[in-house]
Amino acid sequence: xxxxxxxxxxxxxxxxxxxxxxxxxxxxxxxxxxxxxxxxxxxxxxxxxxxxxxxxxxxxxxxxxxxxxxxxxxxxxxxxxxxxxxxxxxxxxxxxxxxxxxxxxxxxxxxxxxxxxxxxxxxxxxxxxxxxxxxxxxxxxxxxxxxxxxxxxxxxxxxxxxxxxxxxxxxxxxx
Amino acid sequence: xxxxxxxxxxxxxxxxxxxxxxxxxxxxxxxxxxxxxxxxxxxxxxxxxxxxxxxxxxxxxxxxxxxxxxxxxxxxxxxxxxxxxxxxxxxxxxxxxxxxxxxxxxxxxxxxxxxxxxxxxxxxxxxxxxxxxxxxxxxxxxxxxxxxxxxxxxxxxxxxxxxxxxxxxxxxxxxxxxxxxxxxxxxxxxxxxxxxxxxxxxxxxxxxxxxxxxxxxxxxxxxxxxxxxxxxxxxxxxxxxxxxxxxxxxxxxxxxxxxxxxxxxxxxxxxxxxxxxxxxxxxxxxxxxxxxxxxx
Numbered sequence: 001x002x003x004x005x006x007x008x009x010x011x012x013x014x015x016x017x018x019x020x021x022x023x024x025x026x027x028x029x030x031x032x033x034x035x036x037x038x039x040x041x042x043x044x045x046x047x048x049x050x051x052x053x054x055x056x057x058x059x060x061x062x063x064x065x066x067x068x069x070x071x072x073x074x075x076x077x078x079x080x081x082x083x084x085x086x087x088x089x090x091x092x093x094x095x096x097x098x099x100x101x102x103x104x105x106x107x108x109x110x111x112x113x114x115x116x117x118x119x120x121x122x123x124x125x126x127x128x129x130x131x132x133x134x135x136x137x138x139x140x141x142x143x144x145x146x147x148x149x150x151x152x153x154x155x156x157x158x159x160x161x162x163x164x165x166x167x168x169x170x171x172x173x174x175x
Numbered sequence: 176x177x178x179x180x181x182x183x184x185x186x187x188x189x190x191x192x193x194x195x196x197x198x199x200x201x202x203x204x205x206x207x208x209x210x211x212x213x214x215x216x217x218x219x220x221x222x223x224x225x226x227x228x229x230x231x232x233x234x235x236x237x238x239x240x241x242x243x244x245x246x247x248x249x250x251x252x253x254x255x256x257x258x259x260x261x262x263x264x265x266x267x268x269x270x271x272x273x274x275x276x277x278x279x280x281x282x283x284x285x286x287x288x289x290x291x292x293x294x295x296x297x298x299x300x301x302x303x304x305x306x307x308x309x310x311x312x313x314x315x316x317x318x319x320x321x322x323x324x325x326x327x328x329x330x331x332x333x334x335x336x337x338x339x340x341x342x343x344x345x346x347x348x349x350x351x352x353x354x355x356x357x358x359x360x361x362x363x364x365x366x367x368x369x370x371x372x373x374x375x376x377x378x379x380x381x382x383x384x385x386x387x388x389x390x391x392x393x394x395x396x397x398x399x400x401x402x403x404x405x406x407x408x409x410x411x412x413x414x415x416x417x418x419x420x421x422x423x424x425x426x427x428x429x430x431x432x433x434x435x436x437x438x439x440x441x442x443x444x445x446x447x448x449x450x451x452x453x454x455x456x457x458x459x460x461x462x463x464x465x466x467x468x469x470x471x
Contacts, residue, residue, distance in 0.1 A: 007185055007187070009183040009184075032180070069279050074209055074280075078185075079205075126278075144278050
């Protein structure tokens, strides 16, 4: 995470932060101890990012920061100042789902849906880094996202389908 | 879960970071935060100030220094894992880094942060101990260099003083005819190890006898340890199934793994033996590949 940053944020004071999320500049005030996920959810009302275990194990809070998947419950909001963040809210364009979301829908890559925002963001980061992943690459890429419903088989299938869809979209020259 | 309150500092230079640490006795260094922040959320740690060094970009290099590789303390695990030199010539380090946490943790977590956290079940401390790495520590008085044996002092305790910062790891290149490997046994991929073992072997010119063997393991005491008796035993012996089995028996001399919910003492001792054999075999199979082999 690079860019502008505060030099000091006092424990008992609120610090103004400005973070670019899904292409839009958001401002808010946080304590130094405010974790990024709580800033997203409680301050900005971006509740698509979920809090699961809140101890860095489950990956439900995964967002993409400067192109990389990170767990937003293990990053301070003040650390993210100046960063470029993508959350699940930034995937769809209006009513049109992102190809990754389409793939998860089509392939039954979710049941209860709690882990899904995190899985979608991990998938996004994975496919940007590695557009044609093997099954092993996929399983490794999502090892930080726990799903208690699917048993992962359909998640892997969804990621593969998303990879195909994105690669076809690239061939056709659409975004 | 929310950490206790703390002042947050984001210094612009290493010097400023060291000065801030000197001024705040209860300050902690924050790098990737992937070990420290969870501890703070669980309130197992409650520093009154955090000195965030993660934006000191000039500490994330990976650089060839002739007879050793210099890795900046802020290099992220993921960057270390994908570094071509490390892949080709430091398979042991590559094996270990690839097993740290999960992708999200490897994206933010730094190698300096991981070793300073000094969890005895962590992956890198074992690998670095076996690799005879050196640790560059900077404080107000300048730099000092500490060997891996002296770096890991106790459970979660290293040679880095309160007002000092680990800035670089120096990993010596392996001799010719060497091979290395690291194995970790855990229930789930991202878990800490139940047992973990790293080895480096260097063969004699005849390709049959072992000139030097280095074996180390973690998760069996407050710090990672070297298996001195097993190392001694293998010297000038051929590496075959018999000697590998005997080395594994000797490897657990002095090992004192805990019995806990993750595994009993007996189970862990057995796993150290199993992993010692596996890593010796894999290291042997990698001898002759470029500087210790690539097997992914």
